[in-house]
Amino acid sequence: MTRTTRMPRTTRMSLPSVLAVDAGNSKTDVALIAADGTVLGTGRSGGFQPPRHGVEAAVDVLGQAVAEAVAAAGLPAAGPGSPYAARVSACLANADLPVEERRLADAIGARGWGAATDVRNDTFAVLRAGVDEPRGVAVVCGAGINCVGMTPDGRTARFPALGRISGDWGGGGGLAEEALWCAARAEDGRGGATELARALPAHLGHNSMASLIEALHLGGVPHVRRHELTAVLFAVAAAGDPVALSLVHRQADEIVAMASVALSRLGLLDEEVPVVLGGGVLAARHPQLNDRITTALTALAPRARITVITAPPVLGAGLLGLDAVGSPAGAHEKLRTHFG
Template sequence: MNYYLGVDAGGSKTYALVTDDCGTIVGKGQSGNGNHQLNKAEARRNIWEAVGLALKQAALTREDIAFAFFGMAGADREADFRILRPMIAEMGFARHEIVCDTMIALRAGTDKPYGVVLICGTGTNSAGINRQGESLQCGGFSYLHGDFGGGGALNVEVFRSVIRAWDGREEPTLLTPLLLEELGYDNVQAMFDDYLDHDRTPPIRVAKLLFTAAAKGDAVAQAILRKQGEELGKSAQAVIRRLGMTEETFDVVLAGSIVTRGEGEFVSAYVAQAVAAVAPRASIAKLRIEPVVGAVWMAHEAAKGMLPQTVYDKLKDITDYNEIAL
């Protein structure tokens, strides 16, 4: 019997799963931040811990693992891989691979080993793999470097829209009473002064107010979400064109709270329009499966050259890592 390890190392948590040849989960491990860009020493320690816990539960050693696949936040550029390659190599897995965590999210969201993924949670990112195995990342580096949106930017859009409505530069918006209630202010003047005097930044959670206001017909909120959808659509178009996928049939996987929540159609509808314009055979799919499952599937594929249907079927319904019972 062979065994396979998948790891999802993110900025707030690291998940590890071990399965056998049939896709049966035999071990799992969880720890904290696995992003070296946030804290290299902490990331290394947490990745080792999560993997160690999974192997211990499975009663296996590193030598028992046929392939280990690591999806890692912050694995964006060659400069990152120069840090990550030795970090993972020292773990002692004979066969392993490292990719950006966008790629395991893509694999978890489709039944194909190729496609496009758009991430829109706290930040945004996009990536793709074509049939030939060529991969590409587009964005994920900040507003200065071409990105727009995610909760870490939409929160500012909410705040400034309320300010602009208050001082007369924009039309009134339902975001005003929603934001005042969320932040605990009696009026916009008090909020404006407090934030300006103390150099505050609105919390990321206020981005959710866009969906509440948009659902009630608020034009300001709808326009912001439309811009988010159009920007994600541009990223998808760039990946599709550059990977030569315009005539292909594949999934565009949407991942992250801004595009997967129930009200996400305020964003995803514009993504779908942009994708259809350049790749009419593509389909939109929202990520429902834990990304670490994508890492496990990619470990099987890397070792076997393909993913057995039985392995896919056994893991395709895992929507919450914490609900995995052994």
């Protein structure tokens, strides 16, 4: 559900239509967009992590990208009652629950960047970037995993996407953890043999899982490097290792489950409808993953049109903003052309 805040009518004439914000855990992209879809300026800043840094500090990070976009557009600094755009369209990581969307909409709205502020989870940006109208389902499998759906009448389908406590499995981080678990048990005899027991430690410069486990536990390997192990898992699976392949297949089945449930909730399971796949794991187009998704989802939703999206999600945030202000189709196409 979108959360919207409004501020008093601006005194500035001829505002740009949309200040689009796409904020993920690792980076934030902002685009200032005119009514005809022209991109007037863009900006980039760091990751958006309210759970770690607090809401106000996280919004400060957004503000750095906003300031860069405004400067690139040649606009003067905003003052009280003088926002940068008619509407802020913000698609944010960590906006997973309605209460989080409300808090973030209030915090961003208080900055005065737009005459109105819409806040959604960042998966909606991926979905809108991959469809011609606000109708369809998207699954993102990057560092984590999430799924959303929408229809033009405003209905949505979504999941809390809070990890195992909300029933989620996988994503790049989750796959790396599962691969380590299987490799550890293979080496000490509790689990079946797998090439992962050799390949994972070798990738990080160790000669055994025991050595790698010690390094991970004592901080000898930076936590961020664990995500590299997802690519190792897929390479081992591609070579035919049954344990690695079982993890990849389970990830595919989880993605199909999320997409089919979202389609069912929106009454789209039997209709011709786009299903957009996004995020680094899916954008890599591993055949063992993506082909299984296509086969299984087509069996459940025969008319679904499955695509992989690689356009920047800030495009989707911008399109959602143009939808909200009633821009003509030509503006949407101009914005798509800008982002390639």
